[in-house]
Amino acid sequence: MVRLGVVGLGKMGLSHYAMINAHPDVKVEAICDSTGYVLDVLSKYTGVRTYTDFDVMLRDIELDAIIIATPSRSHGRMVEAALNENLHVFCEKPFCLDIAEGEKLARIATEKALVNQVGYHNRFVGAFQEVKRLLEAEAIGAVTHVLAEAYGPVVLKPKGSTWRTQRTEGGGCLYDYAAHPINLVNWFLGAPQSVGGSVLNKIFSRDTEDEVFSTLYYDGGKSAQISVNWSDESYRKMTTKVTLWGTQGRIYADRQECQVYIRDDLAVPAGYQRGWNVRYTTDLTEAVWFYLRGEEYSAQLDYFVRCIEARANDNVNSFEEAVMTDRVMAMMIADAEKRPSVTSGIAPRQAPGKKFGLLFGGRKAVS
């Protein structure tokens, strides 16, 4: 039996708690949250042991593992404290806003041979796993370009402010939404060499971006584009999708299905044929012990538990991999802050008779 604690009982924490609490090999010993409300209700009606102070919980209770689902700003401190107590750690995404801190935590976890996993659940979605298998089998030849997208209806009007709408807390469209497609691209192509053309634009939010676009550059001309918008009401809920172009075909995948076009019949993977192939979630998804909101959420927690039981360090979404995603996001922020370099390439043509604004006028005066 794995003795486990859950810290942070927001939307993700509560759902992790419900799923892991139903796991036959896990005993949830205590839960922890800084605000007492949800905690008190749960304590009153279910009798679970509760804490408002994370350090007190670590000191009081014998644990094997912990799920950390607090806002990202607090991840660094909590993960380190847990690792120092030799706990296996499942941490919500994004992992650490400070890259150096994230690298340090990845190092400690590896040195101590503790199971470490970050909640990028898309790596447990059957259709995306199928993409990974197809790429490993080189089903579409050499990949030349990836388009990774995520859209959904989160911020639809200028109102409301919680930690989710503040980048300093680990909120915002980049950390909350874009992190997922970026993480998928990292899984499929690895770490990019550089990023360019990054746009982090506000639509409705006051303190953070609502749309994110960027190009990721790889060796040999390979590239990926990220296109994300969490203010898109035309989507009923968050939708993540990837399209991959290769020399021998194309793959499109979202949570429901994986569509593959294969050009050549020289090395068609088993079960596939030349031309169009479609695999649905019903075929690609393995059953889980408990279902709350998608098999992938259950599957990632089950994987964490099984790694602990087997003492395996075959981590999926390890801290190290999550730091890769954090690093790409940091690169995108730095890139976006540079603003577009309109004068470095071909200069934009001046409209006849129209005067440029302050910026260009000012520059002229200096030169």
Place this chain on the structure above:
Amino acid sequence: MERLLFGDNQFFGVNHMSEEKARTQMMRFQELTAVIDVLDNAYDEGVTSFMCTTHDRIAMVCDHMRSNPQRYKDFQFLPCMPYAHKYANAVTEDGMVGALKRFLPEEGIVNAALRGGMSLARKDIEGITTLLVDAEMKMFAGLNTPVIFLQNVVVDLLLGLDFKAAFRIFADHIKSRYNAEPGFITMNMPKLLDALEEVGIENPIVCSNINKIGFRMCGGFEAYERALDEKKFRAIAMSVFASGAVPAREAIEWVCKQPNIQAIVFGASSKTNIRNTKLLVEEFWRLN
């Protein structure tokens, strides 16, 4: 309860197989008249029970039914609450307690507002739950709602949290306030049955995926078979076609052979599909 119930996923772009299909359906059912046309088709085929989410658009369907009482005198709504995305998005914007406050009745009945405020302060889940249920039920005022369901996202969250008391609170409130039967939708049927038994909800109405390939039947196919065989409950089978993975005839034939299934809920967008499903069910089950 009727044996064949009409579902509403097709109207709201819920399709477990394809985003593209889901979007096409959303476009098709953008106008309320398109929804009403399909409901009319079902009603005229004798499928008179509509199992529907408490989505804002359902309120418009309710208005339509209310204004044509003669035409729809046998029409039954089986509301499924809450429409979860509404709450999930609110939590993102306002935080947990803020979202709760947003959905509690704002004004009007002073008593209700007091009940809500007091309940929030005392962490009394009974008061909060009953108020939320009442808020969701407002749209069905004056309509026939013989069974009222708690949606699977909430049922399974409570089940995972071991928050069984809430099932009892829901069931009691539905019976006393609406004179209706409480129903529970779940993706974890065997586990839920145990929990409902523990809090003394007898012979419950439980709606879950029941299909030949075991799609989203958590706890395992055998556990579902055993539950259908041995437990005293009224099962409603949904997702019998497993999102289209099982051919219609094969799917219906199989599900009709399982013991203890009281009803099948299905969705369809055309008159032909509604009729074909009904004919298939009649072939393998005696309706009425």
